[in-house]
Amino acid sequence: MKPGAMTPLEQYVRSAVAARRAERGPLLPILHDIQATFGYVDQAVVPILAEELNISRADVHGVISFYHDFRKSATSGTHVRICRAEACQAAGAEALVAHAQERLRADVGGMSPDRDATLDQVFCFGNCALGPTVEINGRISGRVTPQRFDALIEKT
Known part of the structure; x- marks a missing residue:
């Protein structure tokens, strides 16, 4: 240049x-x-x-x-964000986060070893009545259980 x-x-x-x-x-x-x-x-x-x-x-x-929405590095492959605000915590978000970390082989704020998935946390999508809430590649889903999480990931 x-x-x-x-x-x-x-x-x-x-x-x-x-x-x-x-x-x-x-x-x-x-x-x-x-x-x-x-x-x-x-x-x-x-x-x-x-x-x-x-x-x-x-x-x-x-x-x-x-603002947690601003990423400081590129994401790769599947981008997962899980709400960890109080309403989602009460509905099982912490167990869902643990499951997602195991499933994706990524820590919160990190990428999987194969760079196929990025896992982030959010503190409220405004979908509190339907927690726990997950966003996968920009699509929000409510009432996500570990089993539903796996099904959503399979669709990506």
Whole structure:
């Protein structure tokens, strides 16, 4: 790449900022755009966003690290998120998490050894009456038992 030339990531981030600059509080929507496009929020976007939005790098980093929805690395294969908020815990989420870790061979926040699955936790999908709730590749399911989890994984 030529010195001074922008990377595709930098080009995308700058265009995403330009498209949302006039919005009130554009940082969150821009971060969602970046994650939707790339699958995660690369740390390389922090200084670009800080510069473009005239905020500190610490502010950008703080938002990325505060919201659990923002991944800091790429996912692979099947992406599973399990709710661990109080309502889902009361409905059996902890046993489901243990089962998912064994089934996927992945710790929460990690990937399986074959990089075929990523397992993450969430603290509320807003599906509390139907807990425990699981999201697999963007599709939410409620009242998930270990057996239902296995069936859902088989469908992916």
